[in-house]
Amino acid sequence: MASLKTKPFPTFEAAAADARPSLAGRFLLPPFSLLDARQGWWRERKAAWLASGIQSELGRSDQLLFAASAQPPAVYAAKNALEAQLGRKLTWDEFAQARPDQIRQQGTSVFDPVLCELVYRWFSAPGQQVLDPFAGGSVRGIVAAATGRHYAGVDLRQEQIEANQAQWALLGQPGMPAPRWVQGDALHVRQALPGVQADLLFSCPPYGSLERYSDDAADLSTMRYPQFLHTYRQIIKESVALLRPDRFACFVVGDFRDAKGLCRGFVADTIAAFRDAGARLYNEAILVTPAGSLPIRAGRAFEVSRKLGKTHQHVLVFVKGDPKRATQALGEVR
Numbered sequence: 547m548a549s550l551k552t553k554p555f556p557t558f559e560a561a562a563a564d565a566r567p568s569l570a571g572r573f574l575l576p577p578f579s580l581l582d583a584r585q586g587w588w589r590e591r592k593a594a595w596l597a598s599g600i601q602s603e604l605g606r607s608d609q610l611l612f613a614a615s616a617q618p619p620a621v622y623a624a625k626n627a628l629e630a631q632l633g634r635k636l637t638w639d640e641f642a643q644a645r646p647d648q649i650r651q652q653g654t655s656v657f658d659p660v661l662c663e664l665v666y667r668w669f670s671a672p673g674q675q676v677l678d679p680f681a682g683g684s685v686r687g688i689v690a691a692a693t694g695r696h697y698a699g700v701d702l703r704q705e706q707i708e709a710n711q712a713q714w715a716l717l718g719q720p721g722m723p724a725p726r727w728v729q730g731d732a733l734h735v736r737q738a739l740p741g742v743q744a745d746l747l748f749s750c751p752p753y754g755s756l757e758r759y760s761d762d763a764a765d766l767s768t769m770r771y772p773q774f775l776h777t778y779r780q781i782i783k784e785s786v787a788l789l790r791p792d793r794f795a796c797f798v799v800g801d802f803r804d805a806k807g808l809c810r811g812f813v814a815d816t817i818a819a820f821r822d823a824g825a826r827l828y829n830e831a832i833l834v835t836p837a838g839s840l841p842i843r844a845g846r847a848f849e850v851s852r853k854l855g856k857t858h859q860h861v862l863v864f865v866k867g868d869p870k871r872a873t874q875a876l877g878e879v880r
Contacts, residue, residue, distance in 0.1 A: 555692040555719075556594040573879055574664055581661065581833045581861065588660055595659035599717050600688055604709040622842065657682070657750055661798070661833060661861070662689040669794040669863060670695055670746040671876045677744035679732040679785045680751045684710040687725030688717060695746075697725040700738045702762055704729045731764050732781045736788060744788050745875070747795035747864075751778065753802045753812065771810060779819040786823040792867035792875060795825050798833070800859040807851065813860050820864045829863035 569576040575588075582588065625641045636644070662685060670676060672694035678686055681699025687710060690697035701707055710727045718724060730738030752767045752774075760767075766774050789795060799816050801809045817827050837857050844855030865872050 553594070553597045555598045556591060574667060577668065579829070579831045581664070581831050583658060583660070583833060583835050584837075591660045591663075592658060595663075595689070598692075599713075600659060600685055601713060604684070604713060657685045657798075658833075658835075659685050659689050662686050663693060665748055665796050665861075666690060666693050666695055666746070667879055669748075669796060669876070672880060674745035675743065676746045676748055677735075677739070677742060677785060677788055678749045679735050679747075679781055680749045681710070681727055682706065682750070684713040684725075686748065687727060688713065691718065691722040691725050694723070696723045698739050698742050698744075699725070699727050700730045700732050700735055701727065702729070702731060702765055703760055733764070733777060733784065735781065735784050739788070742788055743790050744785075745790055745793050747785055747789045747793075748797075749785075750798040751781075751816075753800060771804065775815055778815075779822070782816075782819045783823040786820065786825050786866060789825070789866050792871035793865070794828070794872055795820065795864040795866065797862050797864075798859055799862060800856065803853075807853065813862070816862060820862075825864035825866040827862060828865040828869055829861075831861040831863075833859045833861050835859065 570587075574591075575581065583592075624645060625636065628641065628644060629636050666676070666689065674695055676686075676690050676695050676697045678697065678699035681687070681701040683706070687697045687699055691714070699710075701710075707727045707729045710725070714725055726739075728738050732738075752765075762768065766777060769777065786795065797816055797820075799813055801812050803809055820827065835857055837855070840855045840857060847853055848855070
């Protein structure tokens, strides 16, 4: 059950008032191509968003991405200490029940609200329309509303739509444009959202079958990569068609491996799909994420496979039309 909102949504003014460099004061963070989510300010800002009551993991499986054992080293130390005290090994479920306050990483992958806020403030304007063809959890819709953007998202799973709507019922505040979540297939986004003309296309697509969201045959996460890529390209084409001319699009993606451990090239495939749909790559940023339990897992894996532990994602920004006119349509960063 969602918790009641305990604090208001964070504001731009509060962030700008921080005693930080002028670029950060104007834009929340310096608009550079490296976005470091490990920094203290980023972590504090994320905590402020989550303290407002956002629970984007609701409506989703609790093991979509991270195993229960994917915890920082300090949590492993706490588990080892409790096992020594009890004189036996504990499963991670047993440890979580005994020490729920010690668990730092939840199983479900959720979208970072700080990244969401940055994309909205940098590449859209208050009052504009955001389109999200892979809506998933509630965070992108709630942050859109809190920053004065209209939001329309599509998701295959009705239970996810209901969970998102329940979140908004708890957290929505007067004067904010209510997010719109619609159950439907992103492949038919124009039918699911008739009449929508987007000023920003913003989403985080499934990473192949790395996360499996449902058993629906239309779910991209159930498909083999050739079919996945064909359908994914069509979804991007349909979504770009709903984007107004001279506007930006942003997809957050990361590469993933095939059964042999080889990289798929998903980032390049995404860039190609947008190009063929009529939107060209304009910015590329690297989002560096906290390592969590990666130092523990990467040591064992690297010794036997030479696979580098991944601690980043790609933030790809595209433009449909003329980038100067797209920028003029935004005005100043607010």
